[in-house]
Amino acid sequence: MDKVEEKLIIIPDILLDPENPRHDIIDSQRELIHVMVQDQQDKLAKLAKDIVGYGINPGEQTLVMPHEDSETQFIVLEGNRRIAALKILHTPGLLPSTASRSLKKQFADLHRDFIKNPILDLKCVVFPNREAASHWIFLKHTGENQGVGTVSWNASVKRRFEARQNKASVELQIIDFLLSQQALTKEEKEFIRTMSSTTVRRIINDPDVRAALGLFKEDGILRTHLTKEELTRGLRNFLMPFAKGVKKVTDVYHKDDRKDYLIKFRDADPSALPDITKITKNLWDVGSPPEETPPINRAPAREEKESDQKGKRTFPLSTKRKYLIPSSCILRIQPPRINAIFKELREVLCVEDCPNAVAVLFRVFFELSLDHFIDWKRISGVNKDSHLRQKVEAVGSHLEEKKILTKHELKPFRTAANNPNSIISVNTFNSFVHNPNLHPKPTELKIIWDEHQPVMEKLWG
Secondary structure (H helix, E strand, O other), X not given: OOOOEEEEEEHHHEEOOOOOOOOOXXXXXXXXXXXXXXXXXXXXXXXXXXXXXXXXXXXXXXEEEEOOOOOOOEEEEEOHHHHHHHHHHHOHHHOOOOOOHHHHHHHHHHHHHHOOOOOOEEEEEEOOOHHHHHHHHHHHHOOOHHHOOOOOOOHHHHHHHHHHOOOOOHHHXXXXXXXXXXXXXXXXXXXXXXXXXXXXXXXXXXXXXXXXXXXXXXXXXXXXXXXXXXXXXHHHHHHHHHHOOOOOHHHHOOHHHHHHHHHHHHHHOHHHOOOOOOEEEEEEEOOOOOOOOOEOOOOOOOOOOOOOXXXXXXXXXXXXOOEOOOOOOOOOOOOHHHHHHHHHHHHHOEOOOOHHHHHHHHHHHHHHHHHHHHHHHOOOOOOOOOOHHHHHHHHHHHHHHOOOOOOOOOHHHHHHHHOOOOOOOHHHHHHHHHOOOOOOOHHHHHHHHHHHHHHHHHHOO
């Protein structure tokens, strides 16, 4: 045999490997099973239980080679544990007499279920010899190998997968996060540990509550741009009354109840909610928080101006200005109505006095600017009736393809399309218009403008 092929082989004809690297060379098949049991113990029983419940993993191929002394038998090169488990499931008497009573009972119980629908044969990949399979076996068992082998999942990826399989509920993500934070006292953690998880679920599953706490949910995963410290503070303030029994689930049982509670909570102490200007550079999963979440350094209090020295970086825009758009920002806007809106945001409406009006008008200016650019550049695939998210994606791709802005310069703009609840998200813009519980803060609005000004300058350049 000089090629690799797939073959259906009955279980008795698949023999364990005498040269399995897990142990010394052993010739006897029965002794090989004994050594496997002694080495694996409960791990082998758990594998057998999984086989009974789910069958053989279709993503794990069994690799074999022909037996040199038999035309019908094959030696396992990869998959010795699953073959040993299958053989014991067929014949529990193969267990050594020295096996624990618990292990014998586990396999006896599994055998009774297994024989109702037994696995009699197995599709295997047949290699001509051991050397032909060695490359693949080495990659399987020696880690990532700089990307050639299997790249392991980190904690964030594992949590994301579990959440998508409905294994990690939103309430457990929140509870586990709080219990892991040193900012909470032992007493506070005990309150969190013993509070009703259904109450947490009812609260966190409300989109308005999530928005107020700086959270959003994607495929069952809670994510945030807040610093870890700011998220902890906001969650503790909001949930602790329920954890201590001061508030009951009946206070937030229905949507209107949660709406009323959120309004009263905000009105009683606006600073008790997270400060959503304290954000991190990268979005992160609440279920697997980073070791540190350093805040983004915001702008110092001075207007942007040209550097006095050639090559020296300019100063960032100041968030202490009176209007949304700084006076240094000059856009040549031809459509009269859009230009009028620009001037109102730059010269007329004081952000401190009219944050709601500014937020709504900002949202209008943002989309009208996109619509004008799409029409002007005849960008295909989108029009004025497309979703704002689609417009952002299309315009961003055009600016990058034409090398008008770099991928790095477009990152805040694209974040608006891809991170639904970040400080600069499209979702936040929509909330300024449609959410009666969201109160835009002047500083936040200026930060949003500062993030998007480079793109606005190119749209109207």
